[in-house]
Amino acid sequence: MSNHGNSTSTSSKKKPYAPLGYIFISGGVLSSLGKGTTTASVSYLLKSRGYRVTIVKCENYLNIDAGLINPIEHGDAFLCEDGTESDMDLGTYERFLGQEMGLHNFVTMGQVYKSVIERERAFGYDGEDVEAVPHVTDEIIDRIKNAGERDNAEIIIIELGGTAGEYQNILYYEASRILDYSNETPVVHVHVSYMPTPSHIGEPKTKPTQLSVKQLNSMAIQPDFIVARAKKPIDERRRERFALFCHVKHDHVIDSPDLETIYGIPMVFADQEFDTKLLAAMDIKKPRKRNMKEWTEYVEKVRGSKEHVSRIGIIGKYFATGDYELRDSYAALLEALNHASVAADTESEIVWINSEQLEKVEDPSTLLKNLDGIIVPIGWGERGVEGKIRGIQYARENKIPYLGLCYGMQLAAVEFARNVVGWKDAHTEEVNPKTKHNVVHIIPEQQRIMENRAYGGTMRLGGWECLLKKDTYTYDIYNNTEHMLDAKRGLISERHRHRYEFNDAFSEEMEKAGLVIAGRSVKESLVEFIELPREEHPFFVATQGHPEYKSRPLDPHPLFVAFMNAAVEQNEK
Secondary structure, eight states: OOSOSOTTOGGGSOOOOOOSEEEEEEEESSSSSSHHHHHHHHHHHHHHTTOOEEEEEEEOSSSSSSTTSOHHHHOOOEEOTTSOEEOTHHHHHHHHHOSOOOGGGEEEHHHHHHHHHHHHHTTTTTTOOOOIIIIIHHHHHHHHHHHHHHTTOSEEEEEEOSOTTOGGGHHHHHHHHHHHHHTSSOEEEEEEEEOOOOTTTOSOOOHHHHHHHHHHHHTTOOOSEEEEEESSOOOHHHHHHHHHHHTOOGGGEEEEEOOSOGGGHHHHHHHTTHHHHHHHHTTOOSOOOOOOHHHHHHHHHHHSOOSEEEEEEEEESOOEETTEEOGGGGHHHHHHHHHHHHHTTEEEEEEEEEHHHHHHOSOTHHHHTTOSEEEEOOOOSSTTHHHHHHHHHHHHHTTOOEEEETHHHHHHHHHHIIIIIOOTTOEETTTOTTOSOEEEEEOHHHHHHHHTTOOTTOSEEEEEEEEEOTTSHHHHHHHTOTTTOBTTTTEEEEEEEESEEEOGGGHHHHHHTTOEEEEEETTTOOEEEEEOOTTTOSOEEEESSOGGGGOBTTBOOHHHHHHHHHHHHHHHO
């Protein structure tokens, strides 16, 4: 038979996408109570049973993405492989699922409104009066379905940002109600809520959750499950109160106490057969078997005693929020260190060092002594920059393992230029545009972008290939992981988020002084890795990329593992 038959025959038609179900996960009482880890844990459990899953995060803000949000405001923007600057929860999803997220997994109200308005301006609604319902809610539903289809997911899990009752997110809830009302595909609603225990009473209180569920009911949504977040496991009395006043089945109240590691949450949920109950709620009659062997082994290692202890100093400036310190500003970095610490069999004690304070002290050793490793992570602008440079100098001169990430690589180049080559005015053009030794300067195409004030989503973003030199320490580190290094061509790929780069005009003189350029980008030949020879320093490696965004519990990033191993050796000295 000819191969040139009717292309529209029944056999060649693509079947319409039809998932097994949608799971909406909302939050009540307060923010940052664990919706992201609940979403990731539920998704992991379903994936561990062999179901293809994907996640969509719905954010309330009108920003198009998280790229221009101060990290103190909303935590560390997570950088996806496709260049999307997303909410940090997408990093949690990647770490739990071991699969990449992208723009289609991240929805903001700004994106939604922008698409609706642009469509209206193009006469895409054929003269209708465009309204929140159904046009905005249809746009939300379309994006959820698109994510499922793009990822070929059988089950789509949607995390609704914020808390129930906020006016900013009401259209997301309305979209979930409409999707449920359409009765095309099973829709399950999980409500994560906090159960406080006031110290003067000593008894956990269910009333805040009752009021939160009342907010859902006012939007015509009845949760199928309640995930009770609390310091300790809930008792039978509290479970009965939830069932009675929130109209939820007794065994659909899921316990979620505080744990020493978030990676233990899937095991707590599995013990309560949460995934089995979710599948039943989606009318999936014969659920596939669960396999959590690798995950369980990892969690046991996390909880087990370690042979070593390593003190790691992180020199940054995105710590303070009012009178408190905010760890979320460096969330991906902390997770990468945790993964590597397990691999290196060491407890990692994190020492936060404010770079502005480091500028003021007469002797930097007062803040940096007794450290086994130093990291200078991502950062922007002039504030605290001299403190970071002092920290890098201290690490280089005292032979303390050093890992520079993005700005940490740029400032390592500045420190080397000043204190080894002898160019005392050396600096990054970002801070001192008039210096004669701008060893870090703006990427030319970025200069034009900034002149037009087109800041959003315009940096060098996402995954970029890099060619490593084979006779370098960096190459040896990546060579330990076959899936990250194309050994035949010496290629790796890391995610990037920057406008400034190492200035190649100074590379020859700096290399003569002992700096090793260990890797360059394939496309533009930009410097991606610098290091010091191992005979001069036990571990001094810095990268323009962001390896922290690619580290996962079951697959720790080799750069962080090598750094932690060096910190262990430093501690033993």
